[in-house]
Amino acid sequence: MVLFAALHSFGLPPEGVAVIFAVDELMDMARTSVNVLGNGLASAVVARWEGEFDYAKAKAFGTPEEIRIETAEGNLAFAQDARRGE
Secondary structure (H helix, E strand, C coil), X not given: CHHHHHHHHCCCCCCHHHHHHHHHHHHHHHHHHHHHHHHHHHHHHHHHXXXXXXXXXXXXXXXXXXXXXXXXXXXXXXXXXXXXXC
């Protein structure tokens, strides 16, 4: 209702709401993607800054080597889930 009132106050037709909703759906996906990417990058920068970034884990991410590293560190729940593909 507020959107209709805003369009009316600018002299725009009410069909503009459909256009705004269609564009907003795509923009929302883009905003979410940029937010996730930015949060991940910020986490990596802070981890490097604090000396907590593990280069071996980063290089092995998503590979079978990651399971071996996690198992060696005692993170068995992660290793079991990764073997099952979860």
